[in-house]
Amino acid sequence: MATLHTVNKSPFESATFETCLGLAKSGSTVLLIEDGVYAATTGNSAADAISNAEGINFAVLGPDAKARGVESKLADGIKVVDYTGFVELAAEHDTVQAWL
């Protein structure tokens, strides 16, 4: 069963991103929203965790990355979606798990 995980906290503020990665199964997607988008930026430990995670897809909410000025600093291989893309991801996966 494919799950869409939403992470809304910065990895420097909260452990939810790390916990989510530890439990996410292959075939699932982690969508980084709000302050969670910082996990998708290059040059930090969270980015290493993303590149080492096998079988898990990563996406970032574009408007939130843009609002924080990190749009040009996103790591490779991370899909950028808008709110319509967020809705599509929610529909494509069997369930949505919010990490608050």
Place this chain on the structure above:
Amino acid sequence: MKFSIQVNEGPYQHQASDTAYQFTKAALAAGHEIFRVFFYHDGVNNATRLAVPPQDDRNVSAQWSELAKENDLDMVVCIAAAQRRGIMDADEAKRQGLDADNIADGFRISGLGQLIEAGIESDRLLVFGA
């Protein structure tokens, strides 16, 4: 597809209510059905009609009311969470002997059973919060 939305955070607290609003709007625009939006915990503060944000800022509560009006949304506020935070409709204000009510258009006060029902009846339940 049938979506339900749970909002656990108040307006201007951080971003969750805005994200939930944008998601709901995008889902409706894509032709999906929103079965219910349930406001829980500090999320009940979204339901006040007395908020007066600065003119150059968005009015989060009014945005929800407008979206509900345009799309006939069912927006439910948890009664226990609302009473703790002073969100009252006319019936509740009367029952509690209060001199005013403050619930915004499009919101209704009900119980947690409405959240359980939303979870059962919807294909997806998305939670937005602090």
